Amino acid sequence: xxHFFRYFFLLLGVxxxxxxxxxxxxxxxxxxxxxxxKNGLTIYLMEQHEVxxxxxxxxxxxxxxxxxxxxxLATMTASxxxxxxxxxxxxxxxEELDFIGASVDAYASKExxxxxxxxxxxxRDKVLGIVRDVLLTPTFDEKEFEKExxxxxxxLEQAKESPRNVIGNYFDQLSYGSHVYANPxxxxxxxxxxxxxxxxxxxxxxxxxxxxxxxxxxxxxxTREMKVKLESLFGAWVKGTVPTNLANxxxxxxxxxxxxLVNKSDAKExxxxxxxxxxxxxxxxxxxxxxxxxxxxxxxxxxxxxxxRVNTGLTYGAxxxxxxxxxxxxxxxxTFTATKNTEAAMDTAIKVLxxxxxxxxxxxxxxxxxxxxxxxxxxxxxTSGQLAGLLTSMFWYGFDESFINNFQKNVDELxxxxxxxxxxxxxPKNNLQFIMVGNAEAIxxxxxxxxxxxxxxxxxxxxxxx
Amino acid sequence: xxxxxxxxxLISTQLxxxxxxxxxxxFTLKNGMxxxxxxxxxxxxxxxxxxxxxxxxxxxxxITGLSHFFEHMMFNGAKKYGPKQFDQVMEYNGGSNNxxxxxxxxxxxxxxxxxxxxxxxxxxxxxxxxxxxxxxxVQSERGVVISERSTGLENSPxxxxxxxxxxxxxxxxxxxxxxxxxxxxxxxxxKEDLEYYFRTYYAPNNCVVVMSGAxxxxxxxxxxxKYLERIPAQPAPKPVHLLETPQTGERRITVQxxxxxxxxxxxxxxxxxxxxxxxxxxxxxSILTNGNSSRLYSALVDKKQLASNIFTSFSATFDENLFGIxxxxxRGKKAEDLEKAIYEELEKIRKxxxxxxxxxxxxNQKLIExxxxxxTINGKSNNIGTYEVFFGDYRRMFDAPALYNKxxxxxxxxxxxxxxxxxxxxxxxxxxNVED
Numbered sequence: 038x039x040h041f042f043r044y045f046f047l048l049l050g051v052x053x054x055x056x057x058x059x060x061x062x063x064x065x066x067x068x069x070x071x072x073x074x075k076n077g078l079t080i081y082l083m084e085q086h087e088v089x090x091x092x093x094x095x096x097x098x099x100x101x102x103x104x105x106x107x108x109x110l111a112t113m114t115a116s117x118x119x120x121x122x123x124x125x126x127x128x129x130x131x132e133e134l135d136f137i138g139a140s141v142d143a144y145a146s147k148e149x150x151x152x153x154x155x156x157x158x159x160x161r162d163k164v165l166g167i168v169r170d171v172l173l174t175p176t177f178d179e180k181e182f183e184k185e186x187x188x189x190x191x192x193l194e195q196a197k198e199s200p201r202n203v204i205g206n207y208f209d210q211l212s213y214g215s216h217v218y219a220n221p222x223x224x225x226x227x228x229x230x231x232x233x234x235x236x237x238x239x240x241x242x243x244x245x246x247x248x249x250x251x252x253x254x255x256x257x258x259x260t261r262e263m264k265v266k267l268e269s270l271f272g273a274w275v276k277g278t279v280p281t282n283l284a285n286x287x288x289x290x291x292x293x294x295x296x297x298l299v300n301k302s303d304a305k306e307x308x309x310x311x312x313x314x315x316x317x318x319x320x321x322x323x324x325x326x327x328x329x330x331x332x333x334x335x336x337x338x339x340x341x342x343x344x345x346r347v348n349t350g351l352t353y354g355a356x357x358x359x360x361x362x363x364x365x366x367x368x369x370x371x372t373f374t375a376t377k378n379t380e381a382a383m384d385t386a387i388k389v390l391x392x393x394x395x396x397x398x399x400x401x402x403x404x405x406x407x408x409x410x411x412x413x414x415x416x417x418x419x420t421s422g423q424l425a426g427l428l429t430s431m432f433w434y435g436f437d438e439s440f441i442n443n444f445q446k447n448v449d450e451l452x453x454x455x456x457x458x459x460x461x462x463x464x465p466k467n468n469l470q471f472i473m474v475g476n477a478e479a480i481x482x483x484x485x486x487x488x489x490x491x492x493x494x495x496x497x498x499x500x501x502x503x
Numbered sequence: 504x505x506x507x508x509x510x511x512x513l514i515s516t517q518l519x520x521x522x523x524x525x526x527x528x529x530f531t532l533k534n535g536m537x538x539x540x541x542x543x544x545x546x547x548x549x550x551x552x553x554x555x556x557x558x559x560x561x562x563x564x565x566i567t568g569l570s571h572f573f574e575h576m577m578f579n580g581a582k583k584y585g586p587k588q589f590d591q592v593m594e595y596n597g598g599s600n601n602x603x604x605x606x607x608x609x610x611x612x613x614x615x616x617x618x619x620x621x622x623x624x625x626x627x628x629x630x631x632x633x634x635x636x637x638x639x640x641v642q643s644e645r646g647v648v649i650s651e652r653s654t655g656l657e658n659s660p661x662x663x664x665x666x667x668x669x670x671x672x673x674x675x676x677x678x679x680x681x682x683x684x685x686x687x688x689x690x691x692x693x694k695e696d697l698e699y700y701f702r703t704y705y706a707p708n709n710c711v712v713v714m715s716g717a718x719x720x721x722x723x724x725x726x727x728x729k730y731l732e733r734i735p736a737q738p739a740p741k742p743v744h745l746l747e748t749p750q751t752g753e754r755r756i757t758v759q760x761x762x763x764x765x766x767x768x769x770x771x772x773x774x775x776x777x778x779x780x781x782x783x784x785x786x787x788x789s790i791l792t793n794g795n796s797s798r799l800y801s802a803l804v805d806k807k808q809l810a811s812n813i814f815t816s817f818s819a820t821f822d823e824n825l826f827g828i829x830x831x832x833x834r835g836k837k838a839e840d841l842e843k844a845i846y847e848e849l850e851k852i853r854k855x856x857x858x859x860x861x862x863x864x865x866x867n868q869k870l871i872e873x874x875x876x877x878x879t880i881n882g883k884s885n886n887i888g889t890y891e892v893f894f895g896d897y898r899r900m901f902d903a904p905a906l907y908n909k910x911x912x913x914x915x916x917x918x919x920x921x922x923x924x925x926x927x928x929x930x931x932x933x934x935x936n937v938e939d
Contacts, residue, residue, distance in 0.1 A: 038603045088877065090878075131796040187808065187833065191763070194763035194834070195763055198763060303760075303761045304657065338591050350647050351646065353651040409597055411597060412598060416879065419878070
């Protein structure tokens, strides 16, 4: 492969209509209908008839930020939803769905839990009935819970075999400290081991509530009929108390440069992140930041990839991205290199960051990035799954179609001067935070060059709090 | 496209029945370069997929990995657009690209706003007609590819496992070495090796181009003639002569790596994509591991809890290939017990076959898979090209529904007996503690 570049727009949640966009040249979200049921459940419906399928995306206030000390509880609760309902055992449920080629998956992320389903439109009654049962009448069978738990633990242990799979968790730990955004999405072996079906049932009762949740359907259906169907399916979902938001506490910005060195004694390369604080999803400079980041580390010809890959051959790929949550965010540069090149690659990444601050972005480069951002958007919002994801993002982060409909304008309005402001305001310069996963024996001295070093082993269950 | 596809609603069991092969229009330039074009204005973008019939099977020890390395070099400068300019110009025009190499083919993918189509033709014509192989770029690209190889192995035991199984099952044939190549070869090939490769394999007559999106057939044809027709055809490459000899006994391989639990893989020799058994084997692959109700997932992950993961690997290839069953052992369980339990499940199918219900399930799943593939213009191009190159005719994509539907429960039992044999299997294990 030439490159596996990070799709930074996955976080963007922007959509361009498959249908409206084609001729007009202006970006408009296709028509959709938003309804709030009496129990507070928000429903989004958008018809797309290109293929006879439907995609459903649901979002609930049930992510890892609500785990408290029971890391992994949100993830285990979400997986346990699929292990049996009042009407069907786990195996019956799976047989029914598999037989019609339908998929239903439940999962928890950092802030929210999600359920996604994809199925042929002719099977909508059957699948929506199952989705209703999964969300409203899960049984949390103890035996099935223990089996799921064993699989999660096996997965957590396997993840430690791959630096790429775990480095993000370490970075969140370092960036967010004691804030709930530091909670690892899938938990830790020690905490998951202790979880019980009763814990999941309790978490389910407090966090899977219609008010505070949304369900979006995109695909081949009639809006009016679907609305009636959903009201009858989900109208009986009992309203609850929206859980206290634990994420709006302030995140403490770093006051010194820190390095978290994660020892993987058999590593042949060093996988690293250099980063700092970012911004929440609601930041008004969203679009401008994405264009600037395209230049810095968001595409193949970006300065980071050009310097670390094309000019020096130090790595297969280097990129940068802003990760935005509801109340805070992070910025990171990510790459990897052979152990012996660790210092050269890290110094080069810092050099490129400094160049961004000192040199700035010229007119031609900015134009190129604007064209790239605009040209790359439609295919990212082409499928019903992408559109359904967008609608639940709109709900969760509280933005609407004006964000999308003004996107092109916002890209076009970005000037060289404004780009300079964006760099100064949002790209860290001092007190950089480093995660290095590699053979500590070989890179310990190098790590000390960049800040105060804390060393852990990749096999350790958890890292220290910073 | 949009209207035609919505007719699926009416007859949903006939997979793909309503997408007509005639929607794909085709022409061949005088130099032998074949184009397949699908007009689809659902988004204002388009793509160009170039399938070159060259992959690691065209290599030999000493230049292993050269096809993949060449894929990288195609981005490093030609006559009109020098080093870096291919990407710079494409991105300036709102486009992006990638490429991939397999045992059999090298595929270049360009995605762009439909209004930038001419620039894309110009860029492609430049590199196909007059690539320049710059020694400095070759040197820095070696580092990139060594990093790509290393990071793949560093982050995935699966890769280590499958490379070892392939190298053990295939001994004389060209699937013996991995696509990415051996590190010493990556460090040692010469500029002359690259130039020979370019002349031999990057000829217009060795390439199939697929384009989909908000483009018009006539415009595509005019641009292809303007930019690409002048590039001369080359003599057909020498056929690959390193073909595999039959496997006549079980082969086993153990590899040490620090892993949380052993990884196990079993590869059975199966025929290439043009075999009549291809569709039956593909269905068998889904019967075994597609979905939690599948045979192996249900028995080994859910009921016996011997595995934490299990999946099959089966794909269309030019030469005889492996049907892979890959699993990670669950905590505290033994790889040998998992292996034995897999054979027990395969034996059930060999002895008793599968049910009509199971077969229908997979056919239903194939329908949804098909919808997923054609939901995007990129899925369309990739599929059309794959069928054209691996099955010899893009029209086969439209016959595929009928070919899947033709498969019977007896066919599944027959192929299970024919191919799941101890004597043609290769078993690989990656584990922490190996015997001294």
